[in-house]
Amino acid sequence: MEKVFLYPATLHVAARPVCIATLLGTCVAVCLWDTKTRVGGMNHYLLPLWNGEGLASPKYGNIAIEKLVEKLEYTGAERRNMVAKIFGGRAQSDGNIVAYNIGLRNAQIARQMLKEYGIPIVAENVCGEYGMNIRFDTSSGIVMMKYIKGAAK
Template sequence: MNKEESTNRHFLFPGTLFADARDYQISTVLGSCVSVCLWDTVTHVGGMNHFMLPLWNGEGLATPRYGNIAMEKLLHKMLALGCVKKHLVAKIFGGANVNGTGNGNEIFMIGDRNVILANQLLDEYAIPIKAWDVGGRLGRKIVMQTGTGVVWVGKHRVAAQAP
């Protein structure tokens, strides 16, 4: 592969999103966070968000660190790139319970709440979900090829944080 054929790459940090009409390889690492990948089946344009918490409460900045903001901003970015909502498909990743006990008694269940929000909003937007890998106790590294909509998933243990 020569320099002109090399793939554009973008690492997606938590609380951000990325979409581009050019073919990119977007990667990110998820624990309880969720990433939604959108892909237009006609224009072959793709994008991804990475949100940390489900809902913005109206205080402070409305940033994509919140699922309801990240989903709206990603959809608007895709439409601005010439995508048509009826041609979009979605894939959802993340939402692990990496810090809980796994006994179902976790107080916050952030990962589960993130996944529920992504599903609800995609349903409201009438965007079908074609694939998902959510929940569990393992983190994930995902890589999306925006020109094809293909997403690779690798699971890994997340190191526990010191008290």
């Protein structure tokens, strides 16, 4: 099976089976899979919202999720058959204070937009204290996750 590594601010959609992998800290990855066509895709975004200035990049959750849905639909997937899994959003702390809540806000935008699109979230692991390594098998919709315990809390 072909393997694709997903860097931050990117997304990948595959009409044929591939394994999409990425590493996450405060970033979030949304994995979408069409249960009928078996088409899948994943994004990896750093910040929750694009403020309208500069390029509308998949660096931002609202853009990354919109583009992921659009690309899946372009390949023949249908929103009504899609399911979502979301990962990442590690809690970032600065001493005893949670700094800016970036991870939490990244997870919240995913939940909000998927609800608006009518795409159910069937699994999630977000806002924990460790980073993670995830691998998404687009042939089955299965996501394997492993904590990166050496990551700074």
